[in-house]
Amino acid sequence: MKQTHFSFGDQWLADTIEASMTLSGSNSLRDRDLRHTLHSQTNPALHEQAGPFIIASGEGPYVIDSEGNRYLDAMAGLWCASLGFTNDRLAAAAAKAYDTLGFYHTFGGRASPSAITAAEAVAELVPINDARVFFATSGSEAVETMVKLTWLHFKALGQEGRRKIIARDRAFHGSTIFAASLTGLPHMHREFGLPLDGIVHVSCPDAYRGRHPGETVEDFVTRLANELEETILREGPETIGAFIAEPINAGAGVIVPPDGYFTKIQQILRKYGILFLADEIVCGFGRTGSWFGCDTMGIQPDMMAMAKGMSSSYFPISAVAVGPHIYESVKSINSGKTNFGHGFTNSGHPVGAAIINETIAIYRDMDVVQTVGRLGGRLMRRLQAIGEASSIVGEVRGRGLILGVEIVADKTSGAPPAPELDVLSRIDKYAKAAGIILRPQGNTITFCPPFVIDETQVDTIADVFEESLFKVESELRGA
Numbered sequence: 001m002k003q004t005h006f007s008f009g010d011q012w013l014a015d016t017i018e019a020s021m022t023l024s025g026s027n028s029l030r031d032r033d034l035r036h037t038l039h040s041q042t043n044p045a046l047h048e049q050a051g052p053f054i055i056a057s058g059e060g061p062y063v064i065d066s067e068g069n070r071y072l073d074a075m076a077g078l079w080c081a082s083l084g085f086t087n088d089r090l091a092a093a094a095a096k097a098y099d100t101l102g103f104y105h106t107f108g109g110r111a112s113p114s115a116i117t118a119a120e121a122v123a124e125l126v127p128i129n130d131a132r133v134f135f136a137t138s139g140s141e142a143v144e145t146m147v148k149l150t151w152l153h154f155k156a157l158g159q160e161g162r163r164k165i166i167a168r169d170r171a172f173h174g175s176t177i178f179a180a181s182l183t184g185l186p187h188m189h190r191e192f193g194l195p196l197d198g199i200v201h202v203s204c205p206d207a208y209r210g211r212h213p214g215e216t217v218e219d220f221v222t223r224l225a226n227e228l229e230e231t232i233l234r235e236g237p238e239t240i241g242a243f244i245a246e247p248i249n250a251g252a253g254v255i256v257p258p259d260g261y262f263t264k265i266q267q268i269l270r271k272y273g274i275l276f277l278a279d280e281i282v283c284g285f286g287r288t289g290s291w292f293g294c295d296t297m298g299i300q301p302d303m304m305a306m307a308k309g310m311s312s313s314y315f316p317i318s319a320v321a322v323g324p325h326i327y328e329s330v331k332s333i334n335s336g337k338t339n340f341g342h343g344f345t346n347s348g349h350p351v352g353a354a355i356i357n358e359t360i361a362i363y364r365d366m367d368v369v370q371t372v373g374r375l376g377g378r379l380m381r382r383l384q385a386i387g388e389a390s391s392i393v394g395e396v397r398g399r400g401l402i403l404g405v406e407i408v409a410d411k412t413s414g415a416p417p418a419p420e421l422d423v424l425s426r427i428d429k430y431a432k433a434a435g436i437i438l439r440p441q442g443n444t445i446t447f448c449p450p451f452v453i454d455e456t457q458v459d460t461i462a463d464v465f466e467e468s469l470f471k472v473e474s475e476l477r478g479a
C-alpha cells in the first residue's frame with residue numbers, strides 16, 4: 001500500500017505536540033517560540049511578556065489551543081480559512097495530489113493537469129471575459145504581478161510613462177516592498193522608508209468617518225470622485241497606469257464604499273485610460289455574498305488578484321486573472337521570441353492547484369453564494385439589533401460574511417473611543433475568554449467567519465459579542 005505524506009505526519013505531529021506541551025520549562029512550546037520566532041505584526045516586547053497563543057489543532061470552524069481550549073474563529077484565521085481549519089475533502093485532495101506529483105512549475109511552458117484545471121476553473125468564475133490566470137504564492141506577489149503587468153501593458157502600447165499607481169488611504173495590499181507601498185497604513189511604511197516613489201494615495205471611501213459635517217453621502221462620493229480626477233490631472237494622466245482597490249476594504253474595518261462610488265471612479269478611470277486593478281484577496285470566492293467583490297460592488301476590472309478563499313488557505317497559493325487586452329500585451333512585447341520575464345518557483349504548484357480545484361468544487365456543492373447570503377444576513381440582523389441597543393456602536397456594516405461593528409465613545413457625537421480606555425481590546429478579550437475569536441481593526445470589531453458555520457454558531461458569535469460589548473459598556477458607565 002502506498003504510504004501517504006499525511007498518515008506518517010499525523011502521528012509524528014501528535015507525539016511532538018504532546019511531548020512539548022508542558023507550559024513551563026525551557027523546552028516548552030512557549031519558550032521555544034520566544035527563543036526562535038520573529039512574529040508577523042506583533043510587538044516583540046509585549047510578546048515576550050504575553051507569550052504565544054498556540055493553536056495546536058482545528059475542528060471545522062473551531063481551533064484548539066495548546067491548553068485544550070476550543071474557540072470558534074469568527075475571523076477564519078486571517079480572513080482566509082473559508083472552509084474552516086480541518087476539511088476531509090481538502091485533506092484527501094492534498095494527499096492524493098502529493099502522492100501523484102509533489103512539485104512542478106509553469107516556466108518554459110510547463111504545466112500540470114491540476115494547474116490547467118485550476119486556471120480554467122478560476123477563469124470561468126471571474127467577471128473578466130476570456131480571462132487568463134497567472135499563479136503566484138502570496139497575495140503580495142499577486143498584487144505586485146498586477147503592477148508589473150500594468151507597466152508591461154503600457155510599454156507594449158508605447159506609453160512607458162504610465163508607471164504611477166493610485167491606491168487609497170487605509171488600504172492593505174501586502175507586505176512586500178511595492179505592495180506595502182500601495183498599502184495606505186503608516187505603520188507599514190514608517191521604519192522602512194516607504195512608500196516608494198510612483199504611488200499616489202487618495203481618500204478611503206469611509207462615509208461614516210470621512211464625511212465632512214453636514215455633507216450628504218452623495219456629496220461625499222462626488223468629492224472623492226473629484227479628488228481622484230484632480231489627482232490624475234495634477235500628476236498627469238500620461239504618468240498613471242492603474243488604480244488599485246479592494247471592493248470592500250477589509251483591513252480598514254470592513255469599509256463598504258457608498259452607492260455610486262465605484263460607478264463614478266470607473267467613469268473617471270475610463271476617461272483617462274487608467275486600468276482598474278481589483279484586490280480580491282479577501283473578497284473573492286464568496287466572501288461578500290457573490291463569487292467576487294467586483295460582482296457585489298459593480299466593478300469591471302482589468303485584472304484581479306486572488307488568494308485566501310481560493311484555496312481556503314490550505315496552501316500558500318494566489319492568482320491574477322487578466323483580460324485579453326493584457327494578455328495581448330504580454331504576447332506582443334515578446335514577439336521577438338523573448339520570454340515573459342516573470343514567474344515564481346511555486347507558480348501553479350500542482351498540490352496548491354488541486355486544493356483550489358477541490359475548494360471550488362466544495363463551494364459549488366454547498367452553493368456558496370446562497371449559504372453566505374443566508375448566514376451573513378442572519379449575522380447582520382443580529383449585529384444591527386445589538387448596535388441599536390448599545391450606546392457605543394456607531395455603525396454596523398458589511399456584505400455577506402464580512403461584517404464590522406464600529407465602536408464609538410457615544411452614539412450621538414460618533415466620536416472615536418478614547419485610546420487609553422482600550423475599549424476594543426477589552427471587548428475582544430471577553431469574547432476570547434468566552435470562546436470566540438474576533439478582531440479589532442482600528443475602531444471596528446470585524447467578523448469574517450468560515451462559511452461552514454451553522455445558524456446556531458452564528459447566534460453564538462452574536463451572543464458572545466453582545467455579552468462582551470455590554471460588559472465593557474457597563475464598565476465604562478461605572479468608570
Ligand SMILES: Cc1ncc(COP(=O)(O)O)c(C=O)c1O
Pocket residue numbers: 078138139140141143172173174175246250251279281282307
Ligand atoms: C486585501 C489584501 N491584499 C493583499 C494581502 C497580502 O496577502 P499576503 O499576506 O498573502 O501577501 C492581504 C493580506 O491580508 C489582504 O488582506
